[in-house]
Amino acid sequence: MNAPVTLPPLPTVADVEAAAKRLRGIAAPTPLVESPLLNEILGCRLFVKAETLQLTGSFKFRGAYNRLCQLSADERKRGVVAFSSGNHAQGVAYAARLCGMPAVIVMPSDAPQIKVANTRAYGAEVVLYDRWKESREGIATKYMQDRGMVLVPPFDDPHIICGQGTVGLEVDAQLAERGLVPDIITAGSSGGGLISGIALVMESRHPKTEVYAGEPKDFDDITRSLSAGSKQKVAADAPPSFCDALMAPTPGDITFAVMRRVLKGGITASDAEVEVAMATAFHYLKLVIEPGGAAALAALLHRRDMIKGKTVVAVASGGNVDAALFSQILARTAPIS
Amino acid sequence: MNAPVTLPPLPTVADVEAAAKRLRGIAAPTPLVESPLLNEILGCRLFVKAETLQLTGSFKFRGAYNRLCQLSADERKRGVVAFSSGNHAQGVAYAARLCGMPAVIVMPSDAPQIKVANTRAYGAEVVLYDRWKESREGIATKYMQDRGMVLVPPFDDPHIICGQGTVGLEVDAQLAERGLVPDIITAGSSGGGLISGIALVMESRHPKTEVYAGEPKDFDDITRSLSAGSKQKVAADAPPSFCDALMAPTPGDITFAVMRRVLKGGITASDAEVEVAMATAFHYLKLVIEPGGAAALAALLHRRDMIKGKTVVAVASGGNVDAALFSQILARTAPIS
Numbered sequence: 001m002n003a004p005v006t007l008p009p010l011p012t013v014a015d016v017e018a019a020a021k022r023l024r025g026i027a028a029p030t031p032l033v034e035s036p037l038l039n040e041i042l043g044c045r046l047f048v049k050a051e052t053l054q055l056t057g058s059f060k061f062r063g064a065y066n067r068l069c070q071l072s073a074d075e076r077k078r079g080v081v082a083f084s085s086g087n088h089a090q091g092v093a094y095a096a097r098l099c100g101m102p103a104v105i106v107m108p109s110d111a112p113q114i115k116v117a118n119t120r121a122y123g124a125e126v127v128l129y130d131r132w133k134e135s136r137e138g139i140a141t142k143y144m145q146d147r148g149m150v151l152v153p154p155f156d157d158p159h160i161i162c163g164q165g166t167v168g169l170e171v172d173a174q175l176a177e178r179g180l181v182p183d184i185i186t187a188g189s190s191g192g193g194l195i196s197g198i199a200l201v202m203e204s205r206h207p208k209t210e211v212y213a214g215e216p217k218d219f220d221d222i223t224r225s226l227s228a229g230s231k232q233k234v235a236a237d238a239p240p241s242f243c244d245a246l247m248a249p250t251p252g253d254i255t256f257a258v259m260r261r262v263l264k265g266g267i268t269a270s271d272a273e274v275e276v277a278m279a280t281a282f283h284y285l286k287l288v289i290e291p292g293g294a295a296a297l298a299a300l301l302h303r304r305d306m307i308k309g310k311t312v313v314a315v316a317s318g319g320n321v322d323a324a325l326f327s328q329i330l331a332r333t334a335p336i337s
Numbered sequence: 338m339n340a341p342v343t344l345p346p347l348p349t350v351a352d353v354e355a356a357a358k359r360l361r362g363i364a365a366p367t368p369l370v371e372s373p374l375l376n377e378i379l380g381c382r383l384f385v386k387a388e389t390l391q392l393t394g395s396f397k398f399r400g401a402y403n404r405l406c407q408l409s410a411d412e413r414k415r416g417v418v419a420f421s422s423g424n425h426a427q428g429v430a431y432a433a434r435l436c437g438m439p440a441v442i443v444m445p446s447d448a449p450q451i452k453v454a455n456t457r458a459y460g461a462e463v464v465l466y467d468r469w470k471e472s473r474e475g476i477a478t479k480y481m482q483d484r485g486m487v488l489v490p491p492f493d494d495p496h497i498i499c500g501q502g503t504v505g506l507e508v509d510a511q512l513a514e515r516g517l518v519p520d521i522i523t524a525g526s527s528g529g530g531l532i533s534g535i536a537l538v539m540e541s542r543h544p545k546t547e548v549y550a551g552e553p554k555d556f557d558d559i560t561r562s563l564s565a566g567s568k569q570k571v572a573a574d575a576p577p578s579f580c581d582a583l584m585a586p587t588p589g590d591i592t593f594a595v596m597r598r599v600l601k602g603g604i605t606a607s608d609a610e611v612e613v614a615m616a617t618a619f620h621y622l623k624l625v626i627e628p629g630g631a632a633a634l635a636a637l638l639h640r641r642d643m644i645k646g647k648t649v650v651a652v653a654s655g656g657n658v659d660a661a662l663f664s665q666i667l668a669r670t671a672p673i674s
């Protein structure tokens with residue numbers, strides 16, 4: 001049993017719409033990509049929302065900018081601190097640069113090289129820590145105390161959730177142009193910020209749309225939490241997931257409250273299924289998707305009965321994958337057939 | 338010296354706008370993708386128009402559909418024939434399927450596997466020929482005579498040019514949303530259909546924009562033709578280019594007339610520069626670009642002085658590259674730095 005948590009009022013679709021106004025002309029509009037050949041194989045109409053093409057290579061920039069642009073002049077002077085395995089890191093680093101404030105990012109020393117290098121290139125100060133021996137929260141707290149920096153949480157924050165939710169507004173508008181409404185939508189879920197924001201949009205505009213959290217099989221805390229009706233945790237000694245972007249051990253309090261109200265449930269994918277999704281995206285959609293970014297797509301591709309005849313959307317949440325890993329996967333993995 | 342050619346009236350921007358109406362809701366809107374990190378490295382604002390994400394994986398679908406949708410009921414019954422190393426093949430095959438007509442595609446037996454397989458998957462009848470011993474024109478003529486099929490030329494046709502030109506209309510609208518006008522625009526050029534169509538748009542809307550044909554160094558017939566002021570040919574015994582999509586040996590008559598009037602010239606890239614462009618697109622833009630689709634980008638990336646401080650656009654014209662080649666390139670090639 002979880003201890004009861006007292007939450008502030010949950011964000012609403014109106015808050016997501018306000019975030020969209022802040023991001024207008026700042027975030028990149030990303031396409032809904034489909035392949036007639038893949039649609040035929042699957043017997044459905046599958047769209048991939050390519051947040052891989054978002055500035056910084058993942059959706060995380062949306063939430064980070066929506067949070068940072070609302071900081072006071074005084075807070076901007078002191079700057080922000082965040083901890084992240086990489087995509088939130090880059091999102092916060094670039095948003096901080098655009099807003100003209102310093103940023104410290106606490107990253108695990110085993111994060112993908114491309115994510116560490118890019119975070120530095122955006123101008124942030126990167127502090128590496130040992131995932132097994134050190135506390136990232138402890139390190140971040142030190143920067144909050146010593147330099148008065150504001151902590152930018154990766155998901156459990158209304159402004160972050162609403163920034164990410166603008167993905168849902170875009171999907172809705174892009175499908176409407178084609179005269180479509182989604183039957184099913186899913187996105188890779190770590191702490192649940194992205195799928196919660198999308199859920200707020202779908203709940204308000206298309207209450208019949210089924211919204212799912214997409215997770216790796218080995219980090220299925222949201223799926224189990226939604227089934228159980230209370231927050232569940234990944235085992236403390238679980239090895240790092242192949243989907244490095246999806247390793248939050250448990251949902252956030254705010255995100256869980258939204259997900260519990262709106263989501264139909266969670267769907268998971270094995271590492272092998274994620275690889276097939278990455279190869280399929282390369283072959284049919286010409287998209288570079290990182291493992292965590294492909295988990296939701298993988299979960300759909302391997303549930304043919306669920307998607308048959310439907311209009312389905314998978315958000316490809318990030319594309320920050322090292323070239324070595326990507327080429328290994330292409331060499332050993334065939335697309336779905 | 339070329340023999341004088343009598344041409345019909347050249348297509349205009351109004352024809353491109355009419356093509357855009359026909360393609361509305363049919364072709365996929367494709368994004369303009371940029372990377373803040375890449376912009377910083379280059380000291381310019383570089384946008385890649387990702388026609389890799391167009392249906393069939395290249396811009397060719399636009400021209401093919403614009404041509405096929407205007408055929409008469411009688412012509413549709415008999416169907417179409419085309420010859421192509423792969424992207425025009427797929428564009429025609431899928432457009433024929435949408436328009437409900439049969440299609441025969443004559444393809445070289447050394448075309449990339451992905452292009453042959455996909456052309457078949459779109460429902461076309463593929464006829465393979467030996468690039469060195471057989472005449473593709475001869476084979477196509479046989480289908481025109483025997484089955485009354487309409488030949489769909491790859492580039493030297495006003496409807497094809499105008500369909501491809503809709504790429505230029507989209508670029509213009511997408512830059513306008515950002516308050517920008519392109520200083521320079523380039524696209525991979527084989528016979529010149531795509532860049533001619535784009536040129537019609539730029540000439541009318543932004544006459545100061547410099548428009549360039551992007552070519553591989555080993556198939557630089559447009560570049561040399563524009564310099565010479567008359568159509569030049571690639572040597573008849575030239576080996577196949579690494580950029581398999583850009584192997585037309587000489588510009589078309591209509592395309593050359595447009596290019597000669599509008600283009601500033603041609604810019605070329607070596608195979609090694611094309612590989613760097615492909616790796617750069619993977620790393621910074623998360624795009625899968627095939628060699629021919631990356632030639633224009635490669636030519637820009639290696640002309641730093643020319644692009645410095647400017648708003649530049651490279652069209653990534655196609656993404657149909659075999660996984661084996663793509664992973665080899667990633668493994669051996671670093672992005673630009």
